[in-house]
Amino acid sequence: xxxxxxxxxxxxxxxxxxxxxxxxxxxxxxxxxxxxxxxxxxxxxxxxxxxxxxxxxxxxxxxxxxxxxxxxxxxxxxxxxxxxxxxxxxxxxxxxxxxxxxxxxxxxxxxxxxxxxxxxxxxxxxxxxxxxxxxxxxxxxxxxxxxxxxxxxxxxxxxxxxxxxxxxxxxxxxxxxxxxxxxxxxxxxxxxxxxxxxxxxxxxxxxxxxxxxxxxxxxxxxxxxxxxxxxxxxxxxxxxxxxxxxxxxxxxxxxxxxxxxxxxxxxxxxxxxxxxx
Amino acid sequence: xxxxxxxxxxxxxxxxxxxxxxxxxxxxxxxxxxxxxxxxxxxxxxxxxxxxxxxxxxxxxxxxxxxxxxxxxxxxxxxxxxxxxxxxxxxxxxxxxxxxxxxxxxxxxxxxxxxxxxxxxxxxxxxxxxxxxxxxxxxxxxxxxxxxxxxxxxxxxxxxxxxxxxxxxxxxxxxxxxxxxxxxxxxxxxxxxxxxxxxxxxxxxxxxxxxxxxxxxxxxxxxxxxxxxxxxxxxxxxxxxxxxxxxxxxxxxxxxxxxxxxxxxxxxxxxxxxxxxxxxxxxxxxxxxxxxxxxxxxxxxxxxxxxxxxxxxxxxxxxxxxxxxxxxxxxxxxxxxxxxx
Numbered sequence: 001x002x003x004x005x006x007x008x009x010x011x012x013x014x015x016x017x018x019x020x021x022x023x024x025x026x027x028x029x030x031x032x033x034x035x036x037x038x039x040x041x042x043x044x045x046x047x048x049x050x051x052x053x054x055x056x057x058x059x060x061x062x063x064x065x066x067x068x069x070x071x072x073x074x075x076x077x078x079x080x081x082x083x084x085x086x087x088x089x090x091x092x093x094x095x096x097x098x099x100x101x102x103x104x105x106x107x108x109x110x111x112x113x114x115x116x117x118x119x120x121x122x123x124x125x126x127x128x129x130x131x132x133x134x135x136x137x138x139x140x141x142x143x144x145x146x147x148x149x150x151x152x153x154x155x156x157x158x159x160x161x162x163x164x165x166x167x168x169x170x171x172x173x174x175x176x177x178x179x180x181x182x183x184x185x186x187x188x189x190x191x192x193x194x195x196x197x198x199x200x201x202x203x204x205x206x207x208x209x210x211x212x213x214x215x216x217x218x219x220x221x222x223x224x225x226x227x228x229x230x231x232x233x234x235x236x237x238x239x240x241x242x243x244x245x246x247x248x249x250x251x252x253x254x255x256x257x258x259x260x261x262x263x264x265x266x267x268x269x270x271x272x273x274x275x276x277x
Numbered sequence: 278x279x280x281x282x283x284x285x286x287x288x289x290x291x292x293x294x295x296x297x298x299x300x301x302x303x304x305x306x307x308x309x310x311x312x313x314x315x316x317x318x319x320x321x322x323x324x325x326x327x328x329x330x331x332x333x334x335x336x337x338x339x340x341x342x343x344x345x346x347x348x349x350x351x352x353x354x355x356x357x358x359x360x361x362x363x364x365x366x367x368x369x370x371x372x373x374x375x376x377x378x379x380x381x382x383x384x385x386x387x388x389x390x391x392x393x394x395x396x397x398x399x400x401x402x403x404x405x406x407x408x409x410x411x412x413x414x415x416x417x418x419x420x421x422x423x424x425x426x427x428x429x430x431x432x433x434x435x436x437x438x439x440x441x442x443x444x445x446x447x448x449x450x451x452x453x454x455x456x457x458x459x460x461x462x463x464x465x466x467x468x469x470x471x472x473x474x475x476x477x478x479x480x481x482x483x484x485x486x487x488x489x490x491x492x493x494x495x496x497x498x499x500x501x502x503x504x505x506x507x508x509x510x511x512x513x514x515x516x517x518x519x520x521x522x523x524x525x526x527x528x529x530x531x532x533x534x535x536x537x538x539x540x541x542x543x544x545x546x547x548x549x550x551x552x553x554x555x556x557x558x559x560x561x562x563x564x565x566x567x568x569x570x571x572x573x574x575x576x577x578x579x580x581x582x583x584x585x586x587x588x589x590x591x592x593x594x595x596x597x598x599x600x601x602x603x604x605x606x607x608x609x610x611x612x613x614x615x616x617x618x
Contacts, residue, residue: 051611058616137571139563141582169563173583174553175607177445181438182582187560200603204444205437205476254590260606 338394351558556583
């Protein structure tokens with residue numbers, strides 16, 4: 001009886017030790033992949049990642065299991081889209097979204113950003129110069145990536161002036177406001193800016209606002225949007241609803257303000273057309 | 278000859294001069310040859326040819342200093358995109374002799390010398406070479422001569438840039454208070470007054486001298502200003518006690534403080550605006566390309582075009598200072614009441 005008892009005790013002890021050791025080594029638990037909200041914006045070079053992460057995570061932890069992850073490099077962001085299998089969301093510019101869809105990345109827009117009650121905005125080329133032709137060999141300030149700026153410029157200068165693009169120097173600055181001010185201070189000859197930010201210039205530097213005139217405009221560009229893999233959209237409804245709620249609740253909208261938005265709204269059919277879906 | 282091959286691409290420091298083995302020499306030789314082949318096959322127009330046959334000597338006063346490193350990294354990235362050869366020399370790491378640096382600067386293919394920091398700029402001037410010199414991160418650059426064909430980016434944002442951004446965040450601010458020692462900041466305060474006036478803002482500057490009570494001077498501003506502009510002034514910031522007295526006075530009277538560096542955010546400044554060093558590197562790169570491709574020798578000295586912004590939302594809420602929420606999209610760093618900074 002005694003030997004049987006000892007034997008049983010020894011077996012149980014071994015089992016307990018095995019459980020403890022495998023737990024300690026992390027063998028028994030599969031690695032937990034947290035769902036993420038990835039962010040990358042081709043339309044601004046501002047490094048506000050720590051502020052964005054803190055404010056988004058503070059909001060998200062009370063509503064969803066998702067955590068926020070800003071990504072600096074476009075290539076890394078695109079890699080996340082390809083590799084993610086954990087029900088993640090992606091916040092990106094509509095320009096980038098369209099580019100990805102052309103490259104056969106299949107993303108579905110689920111929410112779009114809105115500011116001043118509008119989900120589209122115009123992008124302007126502003127300068128003290130009098131004509132597009134005067135841009136030859138000049139410097140243009142932009143807060144977007146070089147690809148984004150080249151795309152906008154190509155549309156604005158038109159087919160007949162594409163040759164100008166080879167002579168133009170692009171100066172990347174952190175934000176539209178810097179781009180606009182750099183023209184006034186003689187660092188650049190023209191600036192790419194959203195209509196919204198140009199309108200703001202009127203209030204804080206009216207003299208410079210009055211010196212700048214639009215040389216061209218890219219109209220009806222959809223603001224930042226939230227997208228997901230189509231197969232995962234139905235399982236993401238809680239997080240999508242939380243992101244929508246963010247702008248409707250006073251005191252919770254700071255993360256959106258950091259993105260230059262008032263709220264995220266539902267994607268309507270006309271938006272799908274603008275995104276060439 | 279070896280040096281010419283080495284300098285054909287990107288970053289070179291004295292360490293490379295010293296440590297390169299025969300194997301790495303062969304590898305570099307092959308790499309450079311293949312690069313030179315690709316240069317030859319892809320160059321289509323004369324501007325690209327100019328770039329390929331041009332060399333830039335980059336003198337960095339100390340690449341271990343974060344802001345110098347940022348500037349250098351951005352400059353190098355753009356130059357590599359334009360296939361312009363670079364000779365990078367980190368003056369803090371390298372034991373390369375000054376005479377060798379003068380030789381590199383005076384080489385025929387060197388078209389531009391880019392100097393990061395005062396030490397580098399001073400050294401480049403001693404080479405007495407007829408080359409374009411670009412400087413950045415040089416404190417008080419006006420103490421150095423700037424010869425024809427040279428230019429640079431100053432180390433401080435222009436007051437108009439700062440005032441515009443202060444108005445952007447706080448549209449209701451109408452009057453700034455400033456304390457300054459005229460032996461250090463007479464010109465700076467004059468510029469701030471002129472630029473502020475042009476943008477519809479009054480200023481109330483008060484002179485201080487060493488030994489004056491900072492608190493007494495601040496008390497003369499209470500009730501007369503909407504915002505206190507903390508400038509970099511050795512007399513005003515002579516001790517930690519002075520700094521504390523500024524922020525204690527600010528809190529007691531609910532007068533927001535604007536400062537030039539985000540270190541003051543944790544003390545209680547509501548807003549700080551400083552230079553974005555990455556943009557400085559990109560500006561320098563654009564200037565270098567202009568010198569090489571346009572044969573332009575008359576380019577004015579520029580102000581930094583990019584800014585970094587930090588705000589203290591906690592203090593803003595405590596002071597009830599009206600904030601333009603649209604401006605939050607331009608913020609780099611943000612302190613909240615619950616969060617660390």
